[in-house]
Amino acid sequence: MQSETVRQISQIFNAQSVALVGASDREGTFGRLFLEGLRDLGCPHIYPVNPKREEILGFKTYANLTAIPEPVELAILLTPPEAVLGIVKEAVEKKLKGVVVFAAGFGELSAEGKALEQEIARVARAGGVRVIGPNCLGFFSPAAGLSTFPMSLMEKVPNRGGSVGGFAQSGSFTDQVVWFLTKKGAAFSTMVSCGNECDLAAEDYLEYFGEDENTRTILAYMEGVKDGRRFFEVARKVAAKKPVIMWKGGMSEQGAKAAASHTGALAGSATVWNALFQQTGIINVSCMEQVVDCALGFHFSPLPRGRGTAVLSAHGGTGVATADNCLAAGLELPGLADETKARLRQIMPEVGTSIGNPVDIGVASLLNPGLYGEAIRIIADDPNIDMILVNTSAIRACEEGIVEASKTIDKPVAVSIFALPELVPQEYEYLAENGIAAYPDAKRAAYVLSRLAEYAKFKAEREAEG
Missing domain, CATH: 3.40.50.261 (Succinyl-CoA synthetase domains)
Structure with missing residues (x-):
């Protein structure tokens, strides 16, 4: 039976009504790039949110989430960190399924930032809203017409659904690996940037891709884990069914320190992670070249x-x-x-x-x-x-x-x-x-x-x- 978390993630990745908070028509902004991307990829219902505008690129524009008269499933937030909590409260009132928070400056920066992202997660979960991020690049779900990956949008990666899925605690990894692999003939179900994981975390995404019938090969880049025991249990179950190809960052002492400043992740020791790889069957690789090479091999070849x-x-x-x-x-x-x-x-x-x-x-x-x-x-x-x-x-x-x-x-x-x-x-x-x-x-x-x-x-x- 599908877990509640998997069901909620599925609703986000397949959302058909999206509010873009911070939409813009100004060249060189994410607000314009994402609005054009959602339009060009065929997202059915797009609602730009900008209190200073009445129309952007031909779309009627709204002052806030609650001003949108139709139901909305997902909000993409391109706002400063101090504005996020208030918008999440609007999302709860509007009964959204999820929000994607792009802003950095939370737990990876300070104790105050950590407290703020924890409050965002608490308010969202209490209201039935799930959070991707903060400090992330969102996700790429081509069959649903959804992408917030800058490189993929600028390079016009086609919205052709496929069987490669994955998650990463690095925005650039998610964006680049989608671009690289689609150029090499692979196609994706969904790829998601985890960010700081104030709510949804790596173990949640791994569980989702393990159950997703469209995903046959799973890619991951990780620096640390929130719930080690649950991650181990999920990984052991999923890797027995589907190949999980993982590049683990922060395996050295200096790398672990860099991970803490990147996403606030606790990297853990190399000995522990190597034991986890051996016991769960995760395919551990050590560079982007090996990620791409193995992804192609598993995507195209029988065992x-x-x-x-x-x-x-x-x-x-x-x-x-x-x-x-x-x-x-x-x-x-x-x-x-x-x-x-x-x-x-x-x-x-x-x-x-x-x-x-x-x-x-x-x-x-x-x-x-x-x-x-x-x-x-x-x-x-x-x-x-x-x-x-x-x-x-x-x-x-x-x-x-x-x-x-x-x-x-x-x-x-x-x-x-x-x-x-x-x-x-x-x-x-x-x-x-x-x-x-x-x-x-x-x-x-x-x-x-x-x-x-x-x-x-x-x-x-x-x-x-x-």
């Missing part, structure tokens, strides 16, 4: 049955080095079955190729780019192989063979393109559009496959436990 990996390449040296990368990442490179070798030999020239593992299809692939696809189909039939890592040049004909073959098998395929993304962005886009995670370095691809295998093992063990 493998084991660690057995085949390396397929047309470049001998690259194949050898990739084998090293795989072993260093904890993957296994089993020998191919005799039947697999015999089938490979039938399609490959005897000179300049290798039917071991790594498999080298040689320069003949330049003249016969279909070799990639044929080799993938054959290797995928091998009972010793659980995943395939393909090295290829940025040649569309070769990629087409990889794409077509990948559609016919049920094992993960990761591709390393032998060219930087900035040189051939269209080739990375082509693979992403066809559901294949592509990386500019085989080491990164091997890392992602290792995390897929690690999580698959954890999930299978939890399911066996019942």
Whole structure:
């Protein structure tokens, strides 16, 4: 059964009537950017609030929340911190579902600020209103036509709903990861910026995404946790069903101090967090590159049955080095079955190729780019192989063979393109559009496959436990 908190969060993320408090038509302001964004994304009912204006960008404008005659579900507050409490009281009177508080200057700054945000939370909860923030960037819920992420709005990220969801105690992380991943072919259910978490907190959002049927992969950036016991219990339950990819900030002593000044979070010790990752099955990563790489891998790939990996390449040296990368990442490179070798030999020239593992299809692939696809189909039939890592040049004909073959098998395929993304962005886009995670370095691809295998093992063990 859905908890009351999950139900309330769902109402906020799917709100169809939104009041923008602090709306403006002045260029270069969030008040204008968000108003235009809500309009362009198709939010059905928008109510600008500005006591100094009667109309903004063609919208009738109201002096305050209670002056709006129609029901309102959500208010986005672009006001100074000292004005927030009064507006929250209006939200309670108006019977809103939630408010998003952008302003900083609360608990991360002083004891007085902490007391103010606690009072805001108390008043809101007592009146049935939930609070996102303060000190946050709100959320991105494309299917509902809602976004308050500046970069995503300025870059015109499309309102295409998807299966990646998440939360972060960093506004810039949420905004940037949405931009990065949508450029790489992924799509989001919802991404939310937690801020200081005076009311709704990381454990609440994790519970929500665990139950959200539209979310299959969960991303997170965290610096600290309010309720450690509850977070552990929720994480253990959710990670057994869906992959949770987390970058934990503040793992060092200096990082923990920075976290306290950033969002007022208590970071906790690295030893405790590492134990939590191990016991809950959360996939712990340590940089944005790993967040994005793993997100793509889990988004596009089925889970493998084991660690057995085949390396397929047309470049001998690259194949050898990739084998090293795989072993260093904890993957296994089993020998191919005799039947697999015999089938490979039938399609490959005897000179300049290798039917071991790594498999080298040689320069003949330049003249016969279909070799990639044929080799993938054959290797995928091998009972010793659980995943395939393909090295290829940025040649569309070769990629087409990889794409077509990948559609016919049920094992993960990761591709390393032998060219930087900035040189051939269209080739990375082509693979992403066809559901294949592509990386500019085989080491990164091997890392992602290792995390897929690690999580698959954890999930299978939890399911066996019942």
